[in-house]
Amino acid sequence: MQYHFNEIEAKWQKYWAENKTFQASNNSDKPKYYVLDMFPYPSGAGLHVGHPLGYIASDIYARYKRHKGFNVLHPQGYDSFGLPAEQYAIQTGQHPALTTEENIKTYRRQLDQIGFSFDWSREVRTSDPSYYKWTQWIFIQLFESWYNKDSNKAETIEILISKFSSEGNANVNAVCDDNIEDFTAEQWNSFSSKKQQDILLQYRLTYLAETEVNWCPALGTVLANDEIVNGVSERGGHPVVRKKMTQWSMRISAYAERLLQGLDTIDWTDSLKESQRNWIGKSVGASVTFNVIASGTKQSVGNEKEYHSEQSEESHKIDVFTTRPDTIFGVSFMTLAPEHELVSKIATPEQKAEVEAYIQATAKRSERDRMADVKTISGVFTGAYAEHPFTKEPIPIWIGDYVLAGYGTGAVMSVPCGDQRDYDFAKHFNIPIPNIFEGVDISEEAHADKDNTVIANSDFLNGMNYKKATKRAIYELEQLGQGEGKTNYRLRDAVFSRQRYWGEPFPVYYVNGKPQMIDKAHLPIRLPEVEKYLPTETGEPPLGRADVWAWDTKNNKVVSNTLCHSEQSEESHNGIYPLELNTMPGWAGSSWYFFRYMDAHNDQDFASEEALKYWDNVDLYIGGSEHATGHLLYSRFWVKFMRDRGFVNVEEPFKKLINQGMILGTSAFVYSVLNFECLSKSENNTEIINLLSKLIIVPTTIFNDKKLIKKVFINQSEFNTSKKIQEIISNIDDFEINMNVNSIHADVSLVNSSNELSISDFKNWRKDFCDAIFIDENGEMIEGDNGVYKVGREVEKMSKSKYNVVNPDSICEQYGADSLRLYEMFLGPLEQYKPWNTSGITGVHGFLKKLWKLYVGENGLNVNDAEPTKDNLKTLHKTIKKVEEDIENFSFNTSVSTFMIAVNELTTQKCTSKEVLEPLLILLSPYAPHIAEELYSQFGHNESISTEPFPKFDASHLVESSKNYPISFNGKMRFTLELPLDMSKEDIEAAVMVHEKTKEQLQGREPKKVIVVPGKIVNIVG
């Protein structure tokens, strides 16, 4: 009986589906375990072999946990809203829902054929109205919440309103917009509802505000910071510009500290935590207020009139944030961002022109230019001065684009002796660099080291170290009322509006321009139909094209726009108002989906309390590291919010997280000759002769071989009748010939495992190469089937455009899902990036065949009740031990070799004992579940192997009576010696010393020392 993997795999996939083998129950006496994969975006291209890597790992773990007696939740779903489907819809006019549905079908078929133990009864899709109903609901909860810094959590907005109406906002300690005016309870109660709504919007956790956003004209939408890479869009690489727009934002900054602290409580990789820490970017320091000296005061004190006119103007203050308040006496100038609002107000008439020119020049430069060009120092003096808080000396105020408007206050106190950027700026503009550090030379560069710092020339700070001086400086600033200790975060509030069609609609309508939430009872608000998926002619988002997109507040339903009037009078509206035209970003649906799996069909709640309590949070999460500062940060934010409001019980969503590395493609290249460069040796001139009347393809081996290049040149010249070339050929030795080539990707499916290209298939594939001439490694033309062309290889990211994509379908067909699963694990450590090489799969496939042969002979099962031998048991138990340790350590690659060793050994031992071969199947079942099920059923079992208890390791089978000791001399192993394990140290030493080879090694020398570690090693020194 042969190993017919296709039949076996189809049979068991059907069995699992029909018997709902992997359906998890929300009621169980077993301990629970929740294994989650980052759900996929269903793209049109389907899965390639890189995608399942993480799923296979999590599936192995999930199956292992079932064997270990856990009730395992291992769900899967689709992050099915997103840009590609919409781009495709724009191109083809097809509704994204249709293409998404098609893509999901492909994904499902591909996933099923790999044999995953997913509980498909809990599948979720973010684009499904029954799902996004709850995304909308969470949005409403965020809108109805504010962040109370006193209780350090989000609370409902009702609490805030009652505070306002009873005591005003003076004592409210909230995370909110800057510059909120103080008001009393009486004032609050007398405010119009419109004004009250405006004020509340400044406190809500999601709020509407005019913000500078990253606008991508090519995509017609706003992008979040994490969606921009190197100043261009992550998808498509389109330019991004700054633009002011009214947008929904999420007050994630309220959670900055908790997001940072929470990292210490979760089991994630250090590099991932580090990226989140950097992204949050906490810096501790102080805010300092500098008073601007009225411009008349300094320069024209004598001029009474001008002095008075300046005095009548309002006085200005500049707030700065600094991490080094200890260096405040080293300030020799201040720098404002060119966009700073004070710039135009304080610039003196003499400097005004120059300042304005500079501002304009900076505005023209794109964000990308500014980022790319860090070296050029530029700036302009404003003419204005600020007063030093302690010395009262005037400090010149400059503007410079090295100060960013978006960070801190957009202004810095410049301490050139302690900050390299300030130092460079001061040097460039000849601004004094006072030294306030004891015993430090600052003639070459700034001294930015906090640890080795003693402050000097700084009045009351003299002689103090960084820590002491900082504390004292803050204290003194507080005394003056010109500063306080402050912590700043780089983390910005997240823009939540997208000008796209294929996303969650907001449950929001506008009355007189003020946002109103639709009641939970009327959710979901479904995406309206539009006839095109592009922005409108007036620049509104695609939803602006919908005809039925207004909210009827009387009947609580979406109605035709024609019923909605824009007139101001309340009566004319008839209770019908326009709906929000933006949609939510990709991360909305993915920030909470892990809770939905717990109770996927609940239509009363996003998940029931019991389900949330039972499954708690994700025990193991596997996915790519590219989500470090997007999905993984936003999810943590939403979970913390939901916890604050009592909707869930957990503070962190993912207890343990593993990043699987990417599987890279091995691209194949052919090299077409661009030209032959002929250099005359005698005449000392260079000429490039274009010989290409025909396309010539050469292999890599020829590139640097002068002889072969000449040979190719001569062979090809028969296609060219040019006199010049005839002349060169006749005097070929007078010319030095070089060759320039162009690398062209060849589809990897046209190349066999020995890197040989099928030339006829290649010509068929690239019609423009149908007349190309291929040259072999000897410089000879390849004609017909004679000769082979070897492609060049390079490891690159797997992608359609590089023609290096390997499809799991064909692998499953040729070798089976079990082979694919084993091979993906066998490639190397899960977290590591590694290239895919299809030829290696024969190794694991051969292993499965060998395994099959161990169990099944020509006439059926080869297994009996024979008493296992000592060797059989030893092999089994060392395998149990290793595999269990490996799975616990997520070292799946090493278990595959362990299985190979076990099967090799048992085959050699001719083992037929059921007592050994049955437990081995359970060990293997998480990795290669189909073959394990099949053989297990042939043993006579009627139940699936999937919940059989994991075999127990018994150390007694591994006990040895002797050890093959490595005998080393000065740490180098020279020979081995078999000795009983119960031998004493002294006896071992004696036995080694009398040995032939020892004497040979020592050559008469007396050893200085003999180290004997019983059971391990003997080392002779001397």
Added chain:
RNA sequence: GCUCAAGUGGCGGAAUUGGUAGACGCGCUGGAUUCAAAAUCCAGUUCUUUCGGGAGUGUGGGUUCGAUUCCCACCUUGAGUACCA
């Protein structure tokens, strides 16, 4: 620039508390089987060698009886971040 990973045969990689470096697989070489091929099986495969050995885990140093493993410095590659005050 800063932060974090990682450097071991022709290739993917193994060596879990410092104790026989190169497990396992690919590839390659030779052989068996076959009309032939595929498949299968057997043997070999770090380098070097005067066939006794000798060297060897990016480089240089250190700790140790003993270092791929620990410490210091450097080099290279990859990823993230980028004027964050």
